[in-house]
Amino acid sequence: MTTPKNVQPIRSQQQLDDMKWALKRHCLPRDYILFVLGCETGLRVGDLLKIKTEAILRLKNKKEKVLRVKEGKTQKIRDIYIGHCFEEVYEYAAGLDSEWLFPSRKGNRPITPTQAYRQLKKAADFAGVEHVGNHTLRKTFGYWFYKATKDIATLQEILNHSHPSVTLRYIGITEEETQNVLKHFSVFQDK
Template identity: 40%
Template sequence: MNFVQPIRDQETIDAIKEFLMKRSHRNYMMFVLGINTGLRIQDILKLRVRDVNGEYLVMTEMKTDKRKIIEINPLLKREIKRYTAGQQEDDYLFPSRQGGNRPIKRDMAYKIMKTAAKKFGLVDIGTHTLRKTFGYHMYQKTKDITLVQTLLNHSDKAITMRYIGMDQDTMNAAMRRFGL
């Protein structure tokens, strides 16, 4: 498995949103949902319209089999409402264009992310970038690593720091200041 990075720059996030929206509302919404919830792609792709229609997203994580309750923030709530208008409760949130009521597969989600990454010259980007971007920006806004650790269901703060790319940021900053 390749190691991926979060998208650290808000301007790049905004540009990717605009790029994806021009191409596909579904792809845009997958990106927005991922960076606003921190869910793994396998959990995102199994969501149905009914799962996101309330104040909270309540689900059981596939990897950990733990129940997760996420309050849907106002920005995400607005985007979900716009995106799901006209969809049925049982519809998958991110339907395959192959027909039937099936979600897109993980490899399609990966292709969507790689297309955006290529457009913006980003490297080390994949589907897990969505989750890492959420964690990175949550930490930047709160400076509360315990909160981010809990939100991501990690067992150790050091793992969370490395996971969201803060260790790399710290090393990069130290190298910029270093010189003999």
């Protein structure tokens, strides 16, 4: 699989809406739900693909819509709040006839990360969104979380990064902020 070298978060609401539209129009409901759940939770695509349908269905009668996930990379157990997207995810899951939330058409197993990438890339091409890959979902979550809260310590913890600078670089904030500062800075600016 060839993946983009410069995978970025989706930084505008319009591009997020365009991606959702393209996924609904040109891909399967599975791919749309993968995008929504990934952007809302910050989970890695590999961890999303391991979610079983029953895990979502069990949450219907729970007051708190919290999904328990064991992260593949870190082996940590995380409780993920999915209340903001639960109705969409539940409606999709209730219509599935598969053990897996993101089923492959080839047997009883989830799609592969490669297939997830292909579908995201296809939608991105239709939507005109560049630098999209599997990590775009996680980076998009991080970018929007930081923009809303400015809480880098909590985001660092959520993403399990070693240092705040790693988190800022991961979500593309340092590059963006540097460019914004340089746009408004000039040595010879009239005072």
